Every structure is written in C-alpha cells, then in structure tokens.
Amino acid sequence: MIKFHPSARQLSDFVEGTLTPAISLMVSAHCDMCEKCQRFVEIETESLAAQMVSSASAKLDDSGDMAFQFGDMLAQITALPSDKQPESVVTASVSHHSKPGASTIELDGRTFTLPRTLHRYIDKTGNWSSLVGKLWQAPVDLGNQGVANFIFMGSGGSVPEHTHRGTEYTLVIDGEFSDGLSRYDTGDFIFMNGEKTHTPKAEGKEGCLVFSIVDQPLHFTSGLARLLNPFSHLFFR
Numbered sequence: 124m125i126k127f128h129p130s131a132r133q134l135s136d137f138v139e140g141t142l143t144p145a146i147s148l149m150v151s152a153h154c155d156m157c158e159k160c161q162r163f164v165e166i167e168t169e170s171l172a173a174q175m176v177s178s179a180s181a182k183l184d185d186s187g188d189m190a191f192q193f194g195d196m197l198a199q200i201t202a203l204p205s206d207k208q209p210e211s212v213v214t215a216s217v218s219h220h221s222k223p224g225a226s227t228i229e230l231d232g233r234t235f236t237l238p239r240t241l242h243r244y245i246d247k248t249g250n251w252s253s254l255v256g257k258l259w260q261a262p263v264d265l266g267n268q269g270v271a272n273f274i275f276m277g278s279g280g281s282v283p284e285h286t287h288r289g290t291e292y293t294l295v296i297d298g299e300f301s302d303g304l305s306r307y308d309t310g311d312f313i314f315m316n317g318e319k320t321h322t323p324k325a326e327g328k329e330g331c332l333v334f335s336i337v338d339q340p341l342h343f344t345s346g347l348a349r350l351l352n353p354f355s356h357l358f359f360r
C-alpha cells in the first residue's frame with residue numbers, strides 16, 4: 124500500500140507547472156500509480172482552470188481583447204498535463220529489447236511494468252551495470268535535465284549508508300525496501316535531502332526496483348563505503 128506521497132505543495136506546483144521537469148516526471152509517474160494523488164491533481168487542475176477562466180474574463184472586462192486572452196488561457200490549460208508528449212519513435216536499445224510503445228524493462232529474465240509516464244524513457248535507458256552489494260543500475264538520459272537511474276536491489280541487497288549534498292527523489296516501481304527510517308512499498312514517493320542519513324535495503328525475496336533522481340553525488344557515511352566517496356559521482360546519480 125502506498126504511504127508516501129508528494130506533498131500537497133509539490134502536487135500544486137506540479138499542476139501549475141512550476142516544478143523542474145525532472146521532479147515533474149517523478150510526480151507524474153507517482154500519480155500513474157496512486158489514485159489518491161491522481162484525484163488531487165484532477166481537482167487542482169479543474170480549480171486552476173476555473174481561476175484562469177475568471178481571471179481571463181476579468182482581463183476581458185479591462186481590455187476587451189478576447190482573442191488574445193482566450194488563446195493565452197487555452198495554451199496554459201493545454202500545457203498542464205506533463206505526460207501528453209508524443210511517444211518517442213527512436214528504435215530499440217539492445218539492453219532490454221525495447222521498442223516504440225514498450226511499457227516494460229527487463230533485468231535478468233524478469234520483466235517490470237513501468238508507470239505510463241516513464242514509457243517514453245524506455246529507449247533512453249542504458250545498459251544495466253552491476254554495482255556493489257547485489258545492486259544493479261541502468262542510467263536514463265533525461266536530455267538537458269540530466270540523468271535518472273533505475274536501481275534494482277536484489278534480495279538483501281543494499282546501498283551503503285549515505286547522506287545527500289543535494290536532493291534525492293525515489294519512486295518504488297516494484298517491490299519494497301527499508302532504509303532504517305521507514306519501510307517503503309510499490310508506488311511510494313520518497314524525498315530525501317542532506318538532513319537525513321539512510322541505508323536503503325531490499326526487503327523480501329523478490330528484490331526491489333526503484334526509479335531515482337539525485338542532483339548531487341551521494342555522500343557515503345559509514346565504514347568501508349566511505350572509500351567510495353571519490354567515485355560516487357560515477358554511480359548513484
């Protein structure tokens with residue numbers, strides 16, 4: 124069951140289009156998996172549209188320039204949903220046999236169905252590489268928005284204890300994990316910043332697939348993992 128959602132503020136910013144495109148992508152993907160946030164976004168969208176209509180008609184009273192105002196308003200309303208861009212038609216990368224219209228990625232013979240928002244990034248996803256501690260990572264090219272990662276934690280696998288200089292957004296795509304602070308389940312939306320230290324670890328036999336965006340390399344805080352710090356910009360980002 125989903126327990127962790129974007130904040131009301133983040134959802135409103137999402138509707139207003141003021142989030143960065145990368146964070147907007149995370150929120151949109153969460154909404155694909157979460158009926159509660161989907162409804163919130165629908166209601167916010169309707170009320171924003173209503174506000175625009177009333178402010179457009181108020182402006183209309185002032186200027187009388189109807190064509191311009193309405194064109195403006197429609198442009199803003201149609202710009203609202205972030206997932207309406209056309210499906211990419213780039214062909215297949217070899218790593219997971221993706222094709223246009225694909226909705227799944229594969230690792231080690233397992234198939235994971237992705238939330239709709241992420242489908243158009245399947246053919247922008249690179250090869251899986253094996254990291255320490257039963258971890259697998261596949262980078263996702265977000266264009267000028269940087270890089271996201273699919274991270275798969277095999278059963279019992281964990282990311283060494285770390286904190287963040289920047290922010291870390293994580294969406295649980297399949298499975299569950301805990302990090303010493305909480306337990307997270309499929310669909311959970313997790314925001315971390317420099318205030319917290321955590322050690323993500325997969326729960327259960329099936330392992331856990333997450334989609335993650337960090338804006339700065341992680342900073343490992345314990346034991347031997349501290350030796351990874353000089354290299355942390357190479358992975359987990």
Ligand SMILES: [Zn+2]
Pocket residue numbers: 125127128129153157158159160161
């Ligand atoms: Zn939610």
